Amino acid sequence: MKKKIAVLGAGSWGSILANLLAENGQDVRLWSHNEEQVKILNIRHENPKYITDFKFEDELKATSDMEAAVKGAQVVLIVIPTKGLREVSGKLGKLLAKLGQQPLIVHATKGLEQNTYKRPSEMIAEEIDADNRQAIVVLSGPSHAEDVARHDLTSVTAACTDLIGAQHVQALFSNDYFRVYTNDDVIGAEFGAALKNIVAIGAGIIHGLGYHDNAKAALITRGLTEIRRLGVAFGANPFTFVGLSGVGDLIVTATSTNSRNWRAGNELGQGRSLDDVMENMGMVIEGVYTTKAAYELSQQRHVKMPITESIYQVLYEHKDVKVAIDGLMQREVTSELE
Numbered sequence: 001m002k003k004k005i006a007v008l009g010a011g012s013w014g015s016i017l018a019n020l021l022a023e024n025g026q027d028v029r030l031w032s033h034n035e036e037q038v039k040i041l042n043i044r045h046e047n048p049k050y051i052t053d054f055k056f057e058d059e060l061k062a063t064s065d066m067e068a069a070v071k072g073a074q075v076v077l078i079v080i081p082t083k084g085l086r087e088v089s090g091k092l093g094k095l096l097a098k099l100g101q102q103p104l105i106v107h108a109t110k111g112l113e114q115n116t117y118k119r120p121s122e123m124i125a126e127e128i129d130a131d132n133r134q135a136i137v138v139l140s141g142p143s144h145a146e147d148v149a150r151h152d153l154t155s156v157t158a159a160c161t162d163l164i165g166a167q168h169v170q171a172l173f174s175n176d177y178f179r180v181y182t183n184d185d186v187i188g189a190e191f192g193a194a195l196k197n198i199v200a201i202g203a204g205i206i207h208g209l210g211y212h213d214n215a216k217a218a219l220i221t222r223g224l225t226e227i228r229r230l231g232v233a234f235g236a237n238p239f240t241f242v243g244l245s246g247v248g249d250l251i252v253t254a255t256s257t258n259s260r261n262w263r264a265g266n267e268l269g270q271g272r273s274l275d276d277v278m279e280n281m282g283m284v285i286e287g288v289y290t291t292k293a294a295y296e297l298s299q300q301r302h303v304k305m306p307i308t309e310s311i312y313q314v315l316y317e318h319k320d321v322k323v324a325i326d327g328l329m330q331r332e333v334t335s336e337l338e
């Protein structure tokens with residue numbers, strides 16, 4: 001049955017997910033705070049800043065009025081970068097209370113909040129009263145918007161402590177090119193999603209420095225060990241990290257030139273400054289912020305994360321990229337299973 005779905009955030013991922021839901025026959029309202037972008041989406045069916053050479057479904061309606069998007073919605077999908085998530089969730093929470101609605105909440109944000117180190121679902125739960133929502137479901141996995149736009153085969157995970165919520169999302173999003181699995185490990189899904197961006201920056205740096213496949217494979221594998229260590233310290237199921245929202249997303253982000261995190265790392269490896277890289281990307285590079293949060297969290301919890309620490313030193317302490325990467329090899333040798 002056709003559902004009314006509000007999608008908050010019209011960047012590359014929000015707009016493409018909204019389009020997928022419209023293709024699946026749902027009644028979708030895409031909200032953006034940018035009126036000019038809304039006009040272009042409604043008149044030309046394009047979102048040129050975020051997805052080039054792509055025509056959106058005629059049925060997909062955009063609006064800059066959050067109330068118009070959310071009114072009557074049975075499902076609200078939030079696709080806002082971590083930095084703006086609390087603000088947008090707060091507005092949504094107030095609106096749902098005013099409208100007396102209780103939709104299922106889905107989010108696709110990948111990161112950890114600065115200073116509090118909260119996961120996206122924790123921020124959302126704090127900003128939307130439990131009386132004004134059903135479950136919160138995490139949609140995550142290896143899924144570059146550019147690939148989904150061209151109907152490349154994609155598989156992701158819907159994670160929710162209440163499996164019925166995850167199954168609901170599975171049914172809404174799945175089609176012949178987008179396959180959704182379920183998982184009840186929200187902590188693992190969110191840590192996998194956030195932390196893989198740090199490793200993707202590292203993989204880009206390695207490429208930019210001129211190292212090759214052996215170095216990339218080692219970084220990805222040892223990076224996964226760090227992701228698992230921190231996630232498990234917070235109660236994640238270690239098996240989630242060998243799933244789509246763990247190693248799956250790590251592979252796609254650390255090996256694809258579509259990845260903003262990989263591209264940022266590659267440019268840093270070639271000697272560009274972080275300010276320069278961030279200014280020119282024009283889209284969010286979540287890993288830059290997540291590196292800081294994860295590094296501080298690892299120090300606080302005494303979790304060994306040498307790759308994260310090295311990337312933190314490059315991003316925040318101006319350490320030379322080559323010295324940082326080569327330094328990883330010069331550490332005391334150790335057991336792989338430690």
Ligand SMILES: NC(=O)C1=CN([C@@H]2O[C@H](COP(=O)(O)OP(=O)(O)OC[C@H]3O[C@@H](n4cnc5c(N)ncnc54)[C@H](OP(=O)(O)O)[C@@H]3O)[C@@H](O)[C@H]2O)C=CC1
Nearest residue numbers: 010011012013014033079080081084109110144145283284
């Ligand atoms: N792109 C992808 O392929 C994928 C992305 N993700 C994740 O999805 C999340 C969103 O990423 P993505 O769509 O790529 O990001 P983009 O940078 O492409 O777009 C972000 C969108 O959010 C809007 N926005 C940012 N802050 C606010 C705010 N405070 N209030 C209202 N709107 C805001 C931006 O508006 P404005 O244009 O005004 O800046 C823009 O429309 C990230 O956490 C990312 O890691 C997950 C899977 C795949």
Ligand SMILES: O=C(CO)COP(=O)(O)O
Nearest residue numbers: 141142143144259260261
């Ligand atoms: O999360 C993503 C793909 O699964 C998108 O990664 P980037 O933000 O690095 O482009």
